[in-house]
Amino acid sequence: MRNNQTNFNRKLKNNRSTGNWLKVVKRLYRRRLLIVAALLFVLSLGLPSIVAQVSAQIPIVQSQPSGLQLVQQAKRSYEIRDFGEAARTWQQAASTFAAAGDILNQAMALSNLSLTYQQLAEWDKAEEAIAQSLNLLQTQQNTPEKLRILAQSLDIQGQLQLTTGQTETAIETWQKAANTYERMNEKERMAQSLLNLAQAQQDLGLYPRSCKILLQALEVKNIDCEALSKATQSTPEKPDYFLSIFEALPDSPTKATGLRLLGDFLRVSGNLDRSQKVLQLSLEVAQNLSSPIDENEAQLSLGNTARAQPDANKALEYYQQAATSTFPTIKIQAQLNQLSLLIENRGRLSEAQALWPQIEPEITKLPASRESIYARINLAQSLICLKQQAVENETPELSSPVIQQCNSLHKESKETKKLPLSDVSSLPKIDEILDKILSDAFERAQKLKDRRASAYAFGYRGAVYQQRGDLPKAEEFTRQALSLTSSIKAPDVAYRWQWQLGRLLQTQAEEKSKSTDADRGAIAAYTSAFRNLQSLRGDLVSISPEVQFNFRDSIEPLYREFVDLLLRPDEPSQENLKQAREAIEALQLAELNDFFRDACLDAKPEILDKVVDETKPLTAIFYAIILKERLEVVLKLPKQDKLQHYRTRIPQNEVENILLKLREYLSDVATTASDVNSLSQKVYDWLIRPRQTKLAESEVKTLVFVLDGLLRNIPMAVLYDADNKEYLVQKYPIALTPGLQLLSPRPLRQNKLSAITAGISERRKFDDDKEFEALPNVPTELKRIQSTVPRSQLLLNQDFIKTNLQKQIETAKFNIVHIATHGQFSSNPEETFILTWDKLLKVRELDQLLRINRSDNSVPIELLILSACETAAGDNRATLGLAGVAVRAGARSTLATLWPVNDESTSEFMSQLYRQLINGNTTENITKAEALQKAQIAMLTNQEQKDWKLPYYWAAYVLVGNWL
Numbered sequence: 001m002r003n004n005q006t007n008f009n010r011k012l013k014n015n016r017s018t019g020n021w022l023k024v025v026k027r028l029y030r031r032r033l034l035i036v037a038a039l040l041f042v043l044s045l046g047l048p049s050i051v052a053q054v055s056a057q058i059p060i061v062q063s064q065p066s067g068l069q070l071v072q073q074a075k076r077s078y079e080i081r082d083f084g085e086a087a088r089t090w091q092q093a094a095s096t097f098a099a100a101g102d103i104l105n106q107a108m109a110l111s112n113l114s115l116t117y118q119q120l121a122e123w124d125k126a127e128e129a130i131a132q133s134l135n136l137l138q139t140q141q142n143t144p145e146k147l148r149i150l151a152q153s154l155d156i157q158g159q160l161q162l163t164t165g166q167t168e169t170a171i172e173t174w175q176k177a178a179n180t181y182e183r184m185n186e187k188e189r190m191a192q193s194l195l196n197l198a199q200a201q202q203d204l205g206l207y208p209r210s211c212k213i214l215l216q217a218l219e220v221k222n223i224d225c226e227a228l229s230k231a232t233q234s235t236p237e238k239p240d241y242f243l244s245i246f247e248a249l250p251d252s253p254t255k256a257t258g259l260r261l262l263g264d265f266l267r268v269s270g271n272l273d274r275s276q277k278v279l280q281l282s283l284e285v286a287q288n289l290s291s292p293i294d295e296n297e298a299q300l301s302l303g304n305t306a307r308a309q310p311d312a313n314k315a316l317e318y319y320q321q322a323a324t325s326t327f328p329t330i331k332i333q334a335q336l337n338q339l340s341l342l343i344e345n346r347g348r349l350s351e352a353q354a355l356w357p358q359i360e361p362e363i364t365k366l367p368a369s370r371e372s373i374y375a376r377i378n379l380a381q382s383l384i385c386l387k388q389q390a391v392e393n394e395t396p397e398l399s400s401p402v403i404q405q406c407n408s409l410h411k412e413s414k415e416t417k418k419l420p421l422s423d424v425s426s427l428p429k430i431d432e433i434l435d436k437i438l439s440d441a442f443e444r445a446q447k448l449k450d451r452r453a454s455a456y457a458f459g460y461r462g463a464v465y466q467q468r469g470d471l472p473k474a475e476e477f478t479r480q481a482l483s484l485t486s487s488i489k490a491p492d493v494a495y496r497w498q499w500q501l502g503r504l505l506q507t508q509a510e511e512k513s514k515s516t517d518a519d520r521g522a523i524a525a526y527t528s529a530f531r532n533l534q535s536l537r538g539d540l541v542s543i544s545p546e547v548q549f550n551f552r553d554s555i556e557p558l559y560r561e562f563v564d565l566l567l568r569p570d571e572p573s574q575e576n577l578k579q580a581r582e583a584i585e586a587l588q589l590a591e592l593n594d595f596f597r598d599a600c601l602d603a604k605p606e607i608l609d610k611v612v613d614e615t616k617p618l619t620a621i622f623y624a625i626i627l628k629e630r631l632e633v634v635l636k637l638p639k640q641d642k643l644q645h646y647r648t649r650i651p652q653n654e655v656e657n658i659l660l661k662l663r664e665y666l667s668d669v670a671t672t673a674s675d676v677n678s679l680s681q682k683v684y685d686w687l688i689r690p691r692q693t694k695l696a697e698s699e700v701k702t703l704v705f706v707l708d709g710l711l712r713n714i715p716m717a718v719l720y721d722a723d724n725k726e727y728l729v730q731k732y733p734i735a736l737t738p739g740l741q742l743l744s745p746r747p748l749r750q751n752k753l754s755a756i757t758a759g760i761s762e763r764r765k766f767d768d769d770k771e772f773e774a775l776p777n778v779p780t781e782l783k784r785i786q787s788t789v790p791r792s793q794l795l796l797n798q799d800f801i802k803t804n805l806q807k808q809i810e811t812a813k814f815n816i817v818h819i820a821t822h823g824q825f826s827s828n829p830e831e832t833f834i835l836t837w838d839k840l841l842k843v844r845e846l847d848q849l850l851r852i853n854r855s856d857n858s859v860p861i862e863l864l865i866l867s868a869c870e871t872a873a874g875d876n877r878a879t880l881g882l883a884g885v886a887v888r889a890g891a892r893s894t895l896a897t898l899w900p901v902n903d904e905s906t907s908e909f910m911s912q913l914y915r916q917l918i919n920g921n922t923t924e925n926i927t928k929a930e931a932l933q934k935a936q937i938a939m940l941t942n943q944e945q946k947d948w949k950l951p952y953y954w955a956a957y958v959l960v961g962n963w964l
Helices: 002-007 017-021 023-029 065-079 083-099 103-119 123-138 144-163 167-183 187-203 207-217 225-229 241-248 253-269 272-288 292-308 312-322 328-344 346-364 370-391 401-408 427-448 451-468 471-485 491-512 515-535 556-566 574-596 605-614 652-666 673-687 689-697 709-713 778-788 802-811 843-850 879-888 903-923 928-940
Strands: 030-032 037-039 540-542 619-626 630-636 644-649 702-706 734-736 755-759 792-796 816-825 833-835 840-842 863-871 893-897 957-961
Touching: 065 083, 065 103, 083 103, 103 123, 103 144, 123 144, 144 167, 144 187, 144 370, 167 187, 187 207, 187 253, 207 225, 207 253, 225 253, 241 253, 241 272, 253 272, 253 292, 272 292, 292 312, 292 328, 312 328, 328 346, 328 370, 346 370, 346 427, 370 401, 370 427, 370 451, 401 451, 401 491, 401 556, 427 451, 451 471, 451 491, 471 491, 491 515, 491 556, 515 556, 515 574, 556 574, 574 619, 574 630, 574 702, 574 879, 605 619, 619 652, 619 673, 619 709, 630 673, 630 689, 644 689, 652 673, 652 709, 673 689, 709 879, 734 928, 755 778, 755 802, 778 792, 778 816, 778 903, 792 802, 802 843, 816 879, 816 903, 833 843, 840 843, 843 879, 863 879, 863 903, 879 893, 879 957, 893 928, 903 928, 928 957
Parallel strands: 619 702, 702 734, 734 957, 755 792, 755 816, 816 863, 863 893
Antiparallel strands: 030 540, 619 630, 630 644, 816 833, 833 840, 893 957
């Protein structure tokens, strides 16, 4: 089957712009469905890797010589690409077999007639022929000959379905084909169907699912996809275990394709190093097999991984190699990837300007098929971005999300270079081409009856008119796109155009000074977009990293704009407040899914109000979100149905400047308490003062915060009440949570506490020049804990290695894990780690370690304590790492430090904390938040060490997760 692959259009998978949106959402939530993609638009283009063909593999009954002769003639015409003649001959063969009553060969001829019609882009005829073939086969007994023709017919039907935009149905069809081949024990053909299936799953962003199918196709057992996607550091002494398994497989087309798709899965999962190695192996296999098409596709995937690393020069090198392909669709795909990458690099816009006119005429030569439609849309995305760079350096407010994607690519760059003035003259040409290629895309989609592709074409036309300032026309096309998505189950498509419509309605309302009516329509559009994103949660992967689409620019604005609209009235309705709170929590969940590139964080919305109303001590929950011109707070008080709401009108940059300065003061031991208090009282005034009377009236005993942005970098304990001259921690126990939907609060178990204590006290230096200073008080800290918690186990210095910690967690009944060592929380999971004796244990490994399957008689980890860790300097979103550890560690609560605190004071603080936990656990049923509060107050009021009353010493400690 592989020998005739050159006869078919191959998949165009431009991992940028168009196809990225899907992946953005996908990655956001991760994902399973990277549709989201990516959330963005993942517009995969192309046909399956393996398609059925006419060959001796198809059994042909010999009783009909004339029929057999026609089959051979049709086969020869097909092979020389005379598809018109081949179709006529296949039709004659089918009629001849029908007249002879040879049902099996009639079905065979009809399935190949369908395949031929596909090459002619005569989709209705192709669908009719394959339907007739399958209907005939249903009437026949399950002989080996019937099953073989059935399986190949299903392969052909799957290809047709994929080409005409019925990707979900194609997946089901290829699964049936694979099952049929399995019944026949035809492993190679089964593998080919599975590869087709996996490719279609990746088109939809179902990357984790595709991984399992790929391992099945490669006949690799005992490999877990989650473990495969985790980062690992291989060395000559310790090679990559998974790579060694793949290397041992015999070279074959299945291996070449399977490894390429696995490499794509690894890239989207964020394991770029392993992705590069697996793709390199796929390239080597293709070269050994002398398979140019597999070689070109491996080069494309290698370019995408290099782009994600990011290594733009290496990526361009791979794309240029693939662009020399003799296969037109691969050549165009490579050029489209080149173009989008050149546009991302502002310094190479002139090169992009020279490249796109070469691509456009080649795309027009592609036959009317799904890949040709998405090639046009991909080109349109690049041209939109090219035009945007020529006329603006900043994305206009409430512009189309399509246009917003352009500037998100450059947000981290200091360059703001526009196209040279000499090139701006080409802008009318770009407008002309955009109109033409999007009109062509729609017409082709209509012929294919592909509503998903039609919706993309209309939505992009809406974006183009919005870019031009023709808002009524933009709204017209956007609504047409939404009309198409309403008739199909495509939330990954619909959410984008609902978002675009919401922005259009806001913009038009502002121009007409009728904000109330517009807000109502915009809220409806945003609500629909939000609901669609939520429906994708379990199906999405994190944002596609290969094109560096940024969650903050691709998805996060939708949540913030939605909350902004809901809370815009002076007195928002209770329904608006509930929706806003839900959106704030959903944003927290999406950020964590993006952080881990994983959507395994399951929300449990039913516990939201129940936990506040029923837990004792009584708890109040603060939801705070920073918007462009104001800071909004939604407050849930216990036993009250009505949510509280208040705001501070203050520009976002002013809020962030205050928070940055406060954080700087807090982490500097030389800063005085008065300096800290002068800023922390401002935050108190924003968050607490407007409802401090209500808190007292409601007899609230504990405060829990769901915080946004830079607020997460500030310990709420340090908020200063200037009137009463006291810190918030002196009035309330305090905890943080990424959202109540992410945890199941339970009281500290009323049994004896037991602890694993581990730490590093000596100076450590690693080969990569990372050096960590000694922590001489760690042994004292851990020994004090041992004396306070008799049932404890110590792992110090050389004993503190991953395997020892894992063994203790697996076998022992410890409900506290206490780690005293250097560590860092970052918005990048690769930079979030703790130091063990022999390595940096990254968050993904720590997550895996703490969530290992423990024995049935073990106890859950109630509290994970990370002493001496800190948030990464200069990282405004570093506490994502802390929240990520807290949520994913398998512990009900995590206590950590936001900055490196004095070694001696940390030892004393931990002693205080454990005394409170032990004593309170046996006498007062103390909560973790209360134990933390008492320990902090003990430091604050310590008479022997008066310096310890400074916030630097006691405020760094924060409790994340379950506060009970």
